[in-house]
Every structure is written in structure tokens, then in C-alpha cells.
Amino acid sequence: MKSAVISLAAVACLALGIDAQAADASAGEALVKSSGCLACHSVDKKLVGPAYKDIAQKYRNDKGAPERLAKKVKEGGKGVWGDIPMTPNTHVKDADIKTIVAWILSLK
Secondary structure, three states: OHHHHHHHHHHHHHHHHHHHHHHHHHHHHHHHHHOOHHHOOOOOOOOOOOOHHHHHHHHOOOOOHHHHHHHHHHHOEOOOOOOOOEOOOOOOOHHHHHHHHHHHHHOO
16 A cells, blocks of 8 residues: 555656646747747747757757856857857846746757
């Protein structure tokens, strides 16, 4: 009986974790759509800026990437992906930028 309860609890925790990840992913995608990011970026092909999947691939194993990318999104930047600068996104809340960056880095 005890092992059945533990197993059931483990399954419930896994299900909640998956639901939380799905919520985070959909929140990140929704923020990308509502924040104007898609004017210059796309998920899987280069537009003005790099594709989000290319960004995820480049920074996949970089532990410091979330903070650096969040700063770049907020302040803008130039040079990593070419000569066209990325404009600052000061209108986007810091928490929303973190959610967006996490979503981008989760793409495969």
C-alpha cells in the first residue's frame, strides 16, 4: 500500500511538472507574439534577426546565456548575428523577457 501511494504521488508530481513546463512554454510563446518580437524574428528561419531555433542551438550549453540574452533583449545589441542592430526592448517587463528567453532556449 505504501509503495502504491508513493508511486501515485510521483506520477502526480510528474504530471504537475509537465503542466508547468507547458504553461511556461505557452507563456513564452504568447509573450513573443504580443511583444513585437515576430516583426524581426521567426521560430525557424532568419528574418531581420536570427531564427529562435538558431539562437537556442548556439547557446544550448552556455550556462550564462539566459542572463546575457535577457540583457541583450532589454538593451539591444549588434554584432553577434551580423551588422543589423537589435533595438532595445525597454517596453517589455524584465520578468517577461526572462520568460521569453527561457522559451527561446527551450526550442529544439
